[in-house]
Amino acid sequence: MKTIAIVTLAFVTALLVDAQEQKWVAPRTSDDHPDMQGAWARRGTRIQEANGPVSPLGEFSNTGQPYPTIFNTGVATALDRATLAAQKTGVVDPADRVLPWRPDADAARREFIRHMIPPASLKYVEPTARCVLPGPVDGDDRSPFFIVQRPGSFVLAYEYNHVTRVIYTDGRPHVGKKLRFFMGDSIGRWEGDTLVVDTTNFNDKTSLAQTIPYHSEELHTAERFTRVSPNLIEYQLTLEDPKLFTTPIKVAGYFAAAPKDTEPMEFACVEGSQTLPNVFGIEFAPTR
């Protein structure tokens, strides 16, 4: 009887705590939008195809190992854990992760991948190994991201390769179509408590995944940032590239709060990258 009473009490307490945390509302900025500022670790935003080609790059890279890494100590509350448990990551649409490739584009990328290791020429070396900016998906999720908000803009600063995306939310249009950028041109708007970011003007010099080694300049993305618990931002990324795919692809992930003392450090990829000399068998650089 005593055991039943204790279990019942624990259950009721859990319900009360849960109900209390369900009421959680994100703190607000001075212009009354959800405050997402701080240091974050991005998780789960990867495009892994169900039936993609086997990429020689995949060996020992995306190993599927558990990924606790360096930044996640902010995820602590019951609400955070419940939110994470329900969180889908990776490709969520199409649900079967069979990407809607145009047949000719699929054949072309499969042929391209065959020449990546050893690389037939510089263009076959994966972009990140050449210190190219990460584009909409690629990059190093071991490095933190920093969000800074002010009226009219939302800044997403990547420690990785020191990328800074200033996402204007002041109603301005995209820049002219002739301008092309590695990270595209991003315009944001608030839909309630969700920041919706529309990005166009990409160049075609970044990759989307190890099995998608490039995209076209017609790439168009839509991102959704929603702070759903004290230490989590829900993140969705929809990609359209009519030269590669017949329909949009949707990827889900999240940003988990980094420890409070996380500060940005320099990541100057160009400083001492030895990847290309190693790949092409060039003499190691002399002592710096």
Place this chain on the structure above:
Amino acid sequence: MTSQCSLIATVALFVAAAIPAAAHHSFASEFDSNKPVTIRGTINKMDWVNPHTWIYVDTKNADGSLTTWRFEMGPPNALLRMGWRKDSVTPGTQVEITGYRAKDGDAVANAKTVKLPDGRELFASGSAPGSGGESSGAAEKKQ
């Protein structure tokens, strides 16, 4: 101690989550998973440069000659956050380094762990599996 406890708790949480990693670039572009290597020798120097730190180890060959191996590790940022400091290893320190050799066959490798004279092992935080760069937040391997 508090931070260690929270780190352990967080690691446990994310082991359950089992999310694949995304690294700077693929391991396979430079290194061969079929060529594991263990080198015992003396630290020559360590270069704290982006996008990868490099550690140099002098080792004696059977014929008495000396070979300087260089091991790629994680970026300085990752090493710092995993507890490495510039004086974690100093020239002259005897170490045992495990890793995977470069595809071109030179005395180059991707480091996995660095074992110090007192038996402690430091993860290299690179792209090799088990180096901590993908799978662990702890800089020091428990003995």
